[in-house]
Amino acid sequence: MQNLFLTSDKKARKEYNKLLKQTAKAVSDAFVNESAYSGPTPDELKEIVRQDSILPEHGLGWDKVFELTKEKVLPNLLRTPSTEYMPHLHGPSLLETIAAETIISTFNQSMDSWDQSPVATEIEVETIRHLCKLYGYDTSKADGVFTSGGSQSNQTALLLARDWFCNKQLNYDVKKYGLDEKCSKLRMYTSEISHFSMEKSCHIMGLGYKSVEKVPVDNRKKMDVSALRSLIEADIKAGNIPFLIVGTVGTTDFGSIDPLEELSQLAREHNMWLHADAAYGSGVIMSQKYSDRVKGLSLCDSITVDFHKMFLMPISCSAVLLKDGSTFDALTIHADYLNREEDEEDGYTNLVDKSMQTTRRFDALKVWMSFQTRGRDGWSKIITTSMENAAYLYSILRNDSDFAVITEPEISSVVFRYKGNDSLSGEELDEINKKVRRTLIHEHGTIIGQTVSDGRVCLKFTLLNPRVTHEKLDELKELIKKLAIS
Template sequence: MNREFASDFLNITVESQTLFRKHMHATVEVLIRDFAASEKPYSGAAPQDLAAAFRNRQVCPEQGVSMEELLYFIGTTVVKHAAVVNHPACVAHLHCPPLQASLMAETLLATLNQSMDSWDQSMSATMLEEEMIGWLCELFGYNKGVGDGVFTSGGTQSNFMGLLLARDHYAYTKWNWNVQQWGLPPQGDRLRILCSEAAHFTVKQSAALLGLGQHAVITIPVDSLGQMQSHVLEHTINRLLQDELLPFALVATAGTTDFGSIDPLPELAVLAHKHSIWFHIDAAYGGALALSDKHANLLEGIALADSITVDFHKMFYQPISCGAFLLRDSANYRYLQLNADYLNPQEDDQAGVPNLVGKSIQTTRRFDALKLYMSLQHLGRKRFAAMIDYTMQLARHTAEQIRQVKALELLAEPTLNAVVFRYIPTTELASTEVDALNHRIRDRLLERGIAVIARTKAKEKACLKFTLLNPLTTPQDTADILTHVVRMGMELEQQYVIEQHALRGV
């Protein structure tokens, strides 16, 4: 071993192991001091102030600095000014606090640094991922030994893979056309994707990346519950066919970003089957309901999907990023299959060597399966389910709190654990002014480090949103945030009225 660089890596030497223990201990202390012990969900620092700290320091100095100095700098400039995702008042996005078991797994998988593309870079890791995928397929009702899947970076990648395989499967079965070899078929401009108007933006993004264009996505209106209207879908399919257009994929959503709405999966599955359309379900948000005895029924029909997106960095409480793409029939992976002599030669396929690169659009890929495996092992299904059930009950309780406050408007009953609402001023204001007022409330909460909440738009109105993934958040926490929302709304409303009077010379 070249000992000149031995202390820079964890290795067989006692010196490197001693340094690793020391550095890991110091890192833990920074995380506890500057992050876990924070009394605020965000420091309130402005973007320009944060940027200044980095501009004044060389990114790559000629000589390195000590780990002690570096950790102090990172603690005070990065860790101290991060969104504190484990804080009860950090309730903006689908952004969860990670479980301790998953943090231990992150340390292990980062140190092991396995690459999940080929067996000879990820021996035991490959087998554990395969075991996890088998369990996930069974969890969502796929037949053992027929279904398959792969870990992904999250919903964006998984949705893209579902639509990629749907496109290529349609071209192959309808026209005997190999998109992988020959590119888009001549009829490609007639291909259409169907989804609800509340579907994730990555459906349109995927259509663009697949060379179909965003115009290929046909959106179906939703009902008062935010669910795709199946009767409108059927009418739309028939109209497309009459116009000689080709609907090849239907994307249902099990947990929309704003309202957590779940499309009528069994009804949509029937229509997809009737018209030989690939049925993909985006369960990035709601997939975790499969662990719950109380709420798994909300996913009825998910086993009928040709492919499924599920994220683990939401209600499975894993560090970003961690998701999976599941496929009901593993034979459909043939549309992705490529062989490289240096990585996954055909001889390996014939010998049964499990090179996972053939199931992914990624080559180098992290060993994220370890995080979910360790979390499931440590907590068990019942404790996972209890967390999910608690946050859904919390959302319903918070909705009731909002209904009790005259100055607040609840936009919809929560399906999962997202709650959308807005502040209603007592003063007569234009709709644009009310929208601006709600945006300013959210900004002021962030600037003062009181709460991190989201903003969105619903029913053509600017709204505020709680995404209550965090099992540490209590009804008292949401009540306190709502009190701040009302107080700041009243302050800003009064300030606005004074400003308007001044402009009019009153």
């Protein structure tokens, strides 16, 4: 049972260094070219990974298992740092954040109680304080917590918004008494193209999909505020209870930004909570040139921030920020074995008090290290480059009669459709666009996205990687055109 873990023992430290050195070399060797994928189809991958058992009677040992990994896994992983990878809000990982992941995994802190993560707790608290300042909150009142991703950040915000509204406006404590008849009338409002975590969260909270009112968008894919006002007024007349508006700051497909200033005014008129789902667009704050596009974030009662999207950090890394940190009280419950009140009175912070999770990873370290490594100027260059790449791609597609572009990008996503000379039907063009995407994946190692707009199949570039050049975008446009007519 030797060398199970990294310890102070010399042999254990030697083994740890050996494994990490081997792994680092094998990973770097897997980057054989600039393609994003080696090409196997789903059926081919199933055959590659199929084994009689992954739990042999006697262990194979590290060397044999590592050879299997190098043979079957590493060559077939997506190479997200490639300039050929641009389908989703899922990008490469900055080098310093990969180093941070090694530290996180090796020390294996658990962020629920101080005695499981002493310095990690203090780093997260400090990082949250600076994030609140970055997004325009008063740091003497604001607070936040790291989460597993945008969906959990959104769910946390929605739950806190519901409990806040029930306590303040309905004089009813959901935390103590559960849902009552009035809660069945609660209504929230979100864009018709907002993230599906809105419906999922309301289901989990016991409000159901019926509590989610989907608001139409305009031709820029932004929430239509006039339509929102009409929906709120209609619900009030029907006896329903509006409690929450969600503004999306970077819709998943289009990167569109809802008008937060107008939404804030409407929320205040009706004593509603305003949440910003900025899982995508939160990174825009780092661009010295374009940060004004998200200046309305400081008006929101809560903000979802994702660091594994525009911020280019390893999955998972997200946070939810609150303008008034006392609202986290809705999640606090004390347990003698975990977050004792006497410890907290003596200055021991137990982060489980404001988290839906108990066990959590020390993801704040990635932000803490990367922000200091790159600085404001470095981050501004990364974010600005990606946004301007999107603007360039939009311009060359718009000026090419073979393509239709859905809307001008506000962040770094471009949704478009090959349409040729319009001699083909919509259904035929749908199939051509689907074929182009599949051919790119399996024959060219290039991965782009696919979605639907106005009932028609579209292609999508999600440009998070600042290594992408205008020349690369020119080449890909021409390749798509070539594949479409072949």
